Structures are given as C-alpha cells and as structure tokens.
Amino acid sequence: MAARSGGRRKMVPSISLKNAGVWPVFSVFFLEAFVIGNWIPRIPFIKDQFGSSASQLGFNLLLLAFGTLIAFISVGWFLRRTGLRIAGMIALPAWAILIFSAPLMPNALALGVLLVCAGVSVGVQEVAMNTAAENVAKNTGHQIMSRAHGCWSLGTLAGALVGSGFILAEIDMWEHFLMLMPITVIAGVWASTGLQDGEKSPETSEDVTSGPFKLPRKSIMLL
Numbered sequence: 001m002a003a004r005s006g007g008r009r010k011m012v013p014s015i016s017l018k019n020a021g022v023w024p025v026f027s028v029f030f031l032e033a034f035v036i037g038n039w040i041p042r043i044p045f046i047k048d049q050f051g052s053s054a055s056q057l058g059f060n061l062l063l064l065a066f067g068t069l070i071a072f073i074s075v076g077w078f079l080r081r082t083g084l085r086i087a088g089m090i091a092l093p094a095w096a097i098l099i100f101s102a103p104l105m106p107n108a109l110a111l112g113v114l115l116v117c118a119g120v121s122v123g124v125q126e127v128a129m130n131t132a133a134e135n136v137a138k139n140t141g142h143q144i145m146s147r148a149h150g151c152w153s154l155g156t157l158a159g160a161l162v163g164s165g166f167i168l169a170e171i172d173m174w175e176h177f178l179m180l181m182p183i184t185v186i187a188g189v190w191a192s193t194g195l196q197d198g199e200k201s202p203e204t205s206e207d208v209t210s211g212p213f214k215l216p217r218k219s220i221m222l223l
Helices: 024-050 056-102 107-141 144-167 172-191 218-222
Strands: 002-005 008-011
Touching: 024 056, 024 107, 024 144, 056 107, 056 172, 056 218, 107 144, 144 172
Parallel strands: none
Antiparallel strands: 002 008
C-alpha cells in the first residue's frame, strides 16, 4: 500500500494474517469471548443452583466487574514483570478455569469470591491482549484493533451458540463446563505464546518499586 507524504509516495508495509503476532492476538480475543459466551446462557441455571434472588445474582455479577476493576488498577505492575506472553499464558487459562468452576462452588459466598478472582484474571487478559494488538500495529504499520474486536464478537457468538447447543441437548451445566475447560485452557496457553511485547520507552519503563497500584486520573475516576 502506498501513501503520499510531502509530494513523495511513502510505502507502508501490507499486513497479512501470516504476519507474526496477528493470529495470536485474534485467537486470544476470540477465546476470551468464547468462554463468557458459553457462560452467559447458563446464568439462569447458576441462579437456580444457588437459590439466589435476582438482587443476589446481580450482586454476584457485580463482583465480576469489581475484580476486573482491581486488575485494571494494578495490571501495569504485573505486566512489567511478566511480559504479555507470560501474562496471557496465566490469565486466559485462569479465566476459563475460574468461570467454568462456578457450578462446583458450595454456596453463593464462595461463588462471589470466585467471580472476583475471575474478574481479576479477565481484567489482566483484557489489558494484555489489547496491548499486544497495539504492538502488532506498531510493528506492521497497520491497525488491527477493529478486526481483533471483531474476533471478540465472533467468539461471543460462537460461545453462545455452543452453550445454547449444550442446553438444548439437556447436558448438565457442570458436564458442559467440564468438557470445555481443558480445550479452552490448552488453546489459551497456545495462543498466548505468540503475544508480542513492545519495545520499552523511557515513558513506559517507570520504576516498578513505586508500588503495584496507580490511581487513574480524576476524569477516569468520575467516569
């Protein structure tokens, strides 16, 4: 692809799905969403299993978002120590294991703790995979973020279809999740091995000894 700059044609390298780092990013976006896509159709079953009221179920689901918020605040410290590849190899399988373990919890309190931990794992994964997508864009000169999020949407759709298929087949929730857990864990580890770390710059290579937490700006806090 060519672009004009100052009267000269500037060549921009074309991007191919075979480029290093592209498929791993698309894969982790797809897999993360595939997990939640399978889980969402089972929420009414989880509600019935734990005898939760609508408000109790809503509170437990809010705990998932709370865990994600914890990860967003502290994930920079973690990623600087592990890198995107290791973070993805930990966070994506953990997300699948935790969320698919919901039917095994003994009570609603244990479910709430589990969902906080699941929220932390998916929060780490969200930051890692979006950062990896930006790194690929910098390396190739082409943005892939829209296609990556398209893969996320496809993953949600695929997960919802698979989950609905298990329900229509009248397969128990724990059997459904137990069958998918090893598949998503193995696929998540494999896909994450291809995530690329970007080059460190003086702006991003801050002293990690200042602590793991950094509060967002006031405008972000208000949002």
